[in-house]
Amino acid sequence: MPVPKRRTSKARKRKRRAHHALVPIRTVVCKKCGHPTLPHAVCSNCGTYRGRKILTVEEE
Numbered sequence: 001m002p003v004p005k006r007r008t009s010k011a012r013k014r015k016r017r018a019h020h021a022l023v024p025i026r027t028v029v030c031k032k033c034g035h036p037t038l039p040h041a042v043c044s045n046c047g048t049y050r051g052r053k054i055l056t057v058e059e060e
């Protein structure tokens with residue numbers, strides 16, 4: 001079984017993990033109801049896309 005010859009240094013480990021940060025998800029505000037929505041997707045709150053009705057959202 002292969003085993004690393006050298007222990008990974010703190011600097012090398014930290015440099016590798018410099019790219020691991022999470023980026024916040026992008027949202028756009030719905031034109032109709034003002035609800036934050038994923039871009040290029042039907043609004044989950046009112047069921048419209050670019051002002052047109054696509055889905056009927058049932059409320060509980």
Ligand SMILES: [Zn+2]
Binds near residue numbers: 043
């Ligand atoms: Zn909406």
